[in-house]
Each structure stands twice: as C-alpha cells, then as structure tokens.
Amino acid sequence: MAVLPILTQEAPILRQKAKRVARVDSSIRKLIDDMVDTMVAAPGVGLAAPQVGVGLRVAVIKTDTSLHVLVNPEMVKHEGEQVGLEGCLSIPGYVGEVKRYMEVVARGLNRHGKPVKIKGDALLARAIQHEIDHLDGILFTDRLTSLDTLRKVEPQEQDQEAELVGA
Template identity: 50%
Template sequence: MAVRPIRLFGDPVLRTPAEPVTDFDKELRVLIKDLIETMQDAPGVGLAAPQIGVSLRVFVYDVDGVVGHLVNPSLDLSEEQQDGDEGCLSLPGLSYPLKRAKRAVAKGFNEFGEPVILEGSDLLARCVQHETDHLDGVLFIDRLDPEQRKLAMRAIREAEWAGQTVRVKTSPHPTRGKAL
C-alpha cells in the first residue's frame, strides 16, 4: 500500500469520466487501500480514484470517524439543500461556498462486488456528491455561480501549484489503459 501523488487542477484525468469497475479483484482492493492512505495523509474527507490518476469509478471517504469506500456509485439526492464551504485536494488551499443536496443515498458496491447502500446527510452527503462528481469528470468549481467561479479561476492562476505536473510512472504490464 502506498500514498500516491494527488493530481492537480489541469490534469486531464480530472476532466475525464471514469470507467466502471468490472473486476473486483486484488488490484481493486490495493487501489482502495492506497486511496484511503492518500486521503488520510493529505488529509481530506474524501478522495476519488481519478485524483490519483486512476480512471475508475471508486471513491473513499472519512467522515465523522467512519472510513469507507464505494465502487460504481449512483446517487439519489434530496430536494432540500444545504449551504457550506467546499474544497478539494486537487485544488489545494481553495474553498468556496456551494449549495448541495442536504441528504444523499448512494448505491454501489464494496471491494468484493457486494451491493452497498450509503445514506447520509450534511457532510457525508456533501462528500458523496463531491466524490461522485469527480467520477463524472466534474470539479466543484464547475458548480459555483459565475461570480464565484471567476474568483476561483483567478485564485487558481495565482496559486503556487498552478501549472505543476505530476511525474507518472508507466508500467510495461498491460492494464487495459488504466493507470493502476
């Protein structure tokens, strides 16, 4: 298991919809452990596989002391909204107010392919929505109102990490196009 580099804004993997997981195998379990270690090292409350360069529909979370993961999630959201600041490990140091659904029901699978239902409100609901957005190639700044988005883009251009790239090792082993 390993802490992996977190991809930053501008990396194309963050804008690419992730592929569904089809193999619930040891590689997936290693990926989930790496995601958890990377998230906790950052530290963060959630991390999606594309944020470490893996274009698969998997995310992990650590909310109120509960650590978990979800594979191939789909969401049902409440109409009731919540206000709150939101940030992202791929946009370090930035945080903006963003409305999200107050409650979320996420359906997916665990690391063994068994069905899982994750229900939550407030921070857990926000986290599940944020991480599922990552799996769809959407960043939280895409959901900001136009004025806030303009401020965010200015802050990104001025950030010390702007334009940095992450060196990625490539393996000679076939991974069906996935950076596992």
C-alpha cells in the first residue's frame, strides 16, 4: 500500500468522465488500498480515483464509524436538501457553500466485486455526491451556491471545520 500524489484542479483528468471498471481484480483492490492510505494521510473524508490520476469509477469514503468503497457508483435515490461548506483535496486551502441532497442511496460494487448499496444522510450523503461528481469530471466549485461563498482557509482552520467534505 502507498500514499499517492493527489492531483490539483489544473489536471485535465479531473475534468473527464471516468470509465467504468470492467472487473474488480487485484489491481483494482490495490488501487483501493492505496486510495484509502492516501485519503487517511491527507486527511480527507473521501477520494475518487481521478484525484490520484486514474480515470476509473472508484471512490472511497471514510466516516467516523466506517469505510465505504464504491466501484462504478451511481445514485439511485435522493431526497431533501442541505447547504453546507465543502472543501476538496484537489483544491487545497479553499472551501465554499454547496447545495446537496440531504439523503441519498448509492449502489455500486465493493472491493470484492459484489453489489452494495449505501444509504447516507448529512455528511455521508454530501461525501457520496462529491465523489460521484469527481467521477463525472465535476468539482465542488462548479456547484457553489454563489462564487461569493468561496473562501481561502488556513490548514489549521480547515482541520477545525469537521463538517467539511475534504474529498
């Protein structure tokens, strides 16, 4: 397992739609392990494969209580709305206000290629949407409620804002 370099917003791959994973094999499992190590080291709430230079539909999300792996994720249900600050490991030092669904259900495959469904609300719902956006070439800055909400934060301030999605 390894900590991979995280690409920043200038990288063209972050603006491309990632390709579906044909088969979850040992190379995909290694990618997942490396992504988890990278996300934890950053630290972040989630990470999508394009952020580490891999154009495949793979995302990892870590909450206080669990680790979620989604291969070929898609949102199948959503309701409500929430507005909150988001940040991104690929846009370091900035946060902005983004409107998201309050509750979502996503489905995909786990690290073993088995179907999984993840239901999330609040922060987990926000993280799922943020990571799926990455897989579609969308950054959180594309979804700002207003450009006026984008602001620079110091690293220690970003660490203090626990409800931020840093993905």
